[in-house]
Amino acid sequence: MGEDLRQVRIEKLDRIREAGINPYPERFERSHTLAEARIAGEDLQEKIAEALAADPEADTKALRIPVKVAGRMVLFRHMGKLCFGRLQDAHSQIQFSLERGKLDADAEKSKESYNFFRKITDIGDFVGVEGFLYFTKKGELTVSAETWTFLGKALRPLAGKHVGLQNQEMAWRQRYLDLISHQDARDRFKARIEITKTIRNFLDQHDFMEVETPILxxxxxxxAARPFMTHHNSLDMEVHLRIAPETYLKRLIVAGYDKVYEMARCFRNEGMDPSHLQDFTMLEYYCSYWNYEDNMDFTQKLIQHVIKVVKGSLKFTYGDQELDFSGDWPRLSMRDLVLEHSGIDFEDYPDRDSLLKILDEKKISVENRDAGRGNLIDQLYKKTVRPKLINPMFLTQHPKDLSPLARANDDRPTIVDRFQLVVNTWEIVNAYSELVDPIDQRERLQDQAEAKAAGDDEAMPMDEDYLTAMEYGMPPISGWGMGIDRFTALLTDSQNLRDTVFFPLMRPIVEASEDEDEEGAEKSES
RNA sequence: CAGCGCAUAGCCUAAUGGUAGGGCACCAAACUUUUAAUUUGGGAUGACUGGGGGUUCAAAUCCCUCUGCGCUGACCA
Structure with a gap:
């Protein structure tokens, strides 16, 4: 199985050891990262320009910036007595050169060192180079080596240097190969890191406290989602992985923390598709004394800030869509939007039967005919309105029975004070004025629990602990949740959420064995 | 879970049912400024074209099945 390429490298490994060199040394002291060396290169360029301005005949070769750098060698070409290689790390790349006569004061030793480097290094190996920066005739910043250090052997070859790794499955299973080969992959994950950092900074600056709450x-x-379940041995109880941090964050509001947030890994045991991961990251925050309208103002500021920092502009493209986040985003009620796009004013149909009737008359297909009125409205919205929502807009005032934790509107009790930020047909943010009345909350959870008992396994269960917390009293609150993976996908032009996480869950590859055609061979971790 | 599609060497990619070919990589040689370096030479490698079975004189190609992956749909953010 293609052992020959690997075998050649193992033989080189032996030669390295025979020469008394450790192919996997314990440390290497760098003077510059590759990115820092590039910055030093800019300084060098300025110095050269200054020297030439003062004296056009100046000997700029005397201007030397010593550096000691390291990285994975990703390109290598040699021509007799001179060779060039390229080092890469997560953030940058830099070229280095080796000259046969310049690696040692002793000419013979220098030649030996040069030839040895050529013999035993391969593309993919880690190498350290100490020397000085200069510009080649073609103007490329290069480290001219005075000494080199072997820093780590790669036994397996990297993917082709230009085509890279085209196999999508392998890019997910072995993300490190994707990251080594593709600048766009490195840029994408850099953007994700910048997104979460910028969000944290913004929230911190606005006096939110970052907290951690239980996952188990x-x-x-x-x-409303199906959880993953597992068993806790010591307590001998069934536990669930959280589907949202919401009720714990609200307990902290009860405790007196005014503004809290959590960058929360959540788990939902649902279907898998390009816009859904089962293990995903949701940012939630809660702010005391705000209502959902204060929250919309803040949301717009937060998101515009993040996009400006990460993208540089509030207008950018996703796929073939032009997205524009500038200005104030429209705020439209679900009722008005549905009326506009379907001609149905659902306020005219106060119960599920009459609503179902008009849906049939309008020939709007309904998947789940047993659903309640709120759910039917949701289906109507998803069918007729949401596919048309491209630029950012706030969808507000959802029906009450879709929102068991949201506060009912004071003037119109059938709707709740809620908004969603919809972009590119995706719900990016979901937020509302929180329900803080424990008696109302109990009734709504009871309705949910009944629906659950009746077979709706996504309805919320009764949560007595949370209700107890609520009974100790809550201030007005507005809360907020955002799918970080989706937001990242939007800003990185990723069509599949799996490209926004380093290691998406994949089925294990089971080795085909000849005499075990039964599936009994459960593989345990080795 | 259903429908459609994909799986060829380390990587990338060809092959009307008729000898599995090319590029990169690899090995050897030349070359002091390369940028996907170039030029010359080389062999090796597909023991199973993802696994298994079938049709056929003949299968990468057609059929069945299993595995993995994608897309679309359903549930969901």
Whole structure:
């Protein structure tokens, strides 16, 4: 199985050891990272320009900036007594050169060192180079080596130097190969890191406190979704992985923390497709004394800030869509939007039967005919309105029975004070004025629990612990949740959320064995 | 879970049912300024064209099945 390429490298490894060199040394002291060396190169360029301005005949070769750098060698070409290689790390690349006569004061030793480098290094190996920066005739910043250090052997060859790794499955299973080969992959993950950092900075500056709440919990609440379940041995109990941090964050509001947020890994045991991961990251924050309208103002500021920092502009493209986040985003109620796009004013149909009737008359297909009125409205919205929502807009005032944790509107009790930020047909943010009345909350959870008992396994379970917390009293709150993976996908032009996480979950590859055609061979971790 | 599609060497990519070919990589040689370096030479490698089975004189190609992956749909952010 293609052992020959690997075998050649193992033989080189032996030759390195025979020469008394450790092919996997314990440390290497760098003077510059590759990015820092590039910055030093800019300084060098300025110095050369100054020297030439003062004296056009100046000997600029005397201007030397010593550096000691390291990285993975990703390109190598040699021509007799001179060779060039390229080092790469996560952030940058730099070229280095080796000259046969310049690696040692002793000419013979220098030649030996040069030839040895050529013999035993391969593309993919880690190499350290100490020397000085200069510009080649073609103007490329290069480290001229005075000594080199072997820093780590790669036994397997990298993907082709230009085509890279085209195999999508391998890019997910072995993300490190994707990252080594593709600048756009490195840029994408750099953007994700910058997005979360910028969000944290912004929230911190606005006096939000970052907190951590349980992932393993007795009841998974805070959203309508099927949880992952597992068993806790010491307590001998079933536990769920959280589907949202919501009710714990609200407990902290009860405790007196005014503004809290969590960058929360959440888990939902649902279907898998390009816009859904089962293990995903949701940012939630809660702010005391705000209502959902304050929250919309803040949301717009936060997101515009992040996009400006990460993209440099509030207008950018996603796929073949032009997205424009500038200005104030429109705020439209679900009722008005549905009326506009379907001609149905759902306020005219106060119960599910009459609504179902008009849907049939309008020939709008309904997947789940047993659903309640709120769910039917949701289906109507998703069918007729959402596919048309491209530029950012706030969708507000959802029906109450879709939102068991949201506060009902004071003037119109059938709707709730809620908004979603919709971009490119995706719900990026979901937020509302929180329900803080424990008695109302209990009734709504009871409705949910009944629906759950009746077979709706996505309805919320009763959560007595949370209700107890609520009964100790809550201030007005507005809360907020955003899918970080989706937001990242939007800003990095990723069509699949798996490209926004380093290691998406994949089925294990089971080695085909000849005499075991039964599936009994469960593989345990080795 | 259903429908459609994909799987060829380390990587990338060809092959009307008729000898599995090329590029990169690899090995050897020349070359002091390369930038996907170039030029020359080389062999090796597909023991199973993802695994297994079938049709056929003949299968990468057609059929069945299994595995993995994608896309679309359903549930969901």
């Amino acid at each position: 919990c007795g009841t998974a609440s805070g959203a």
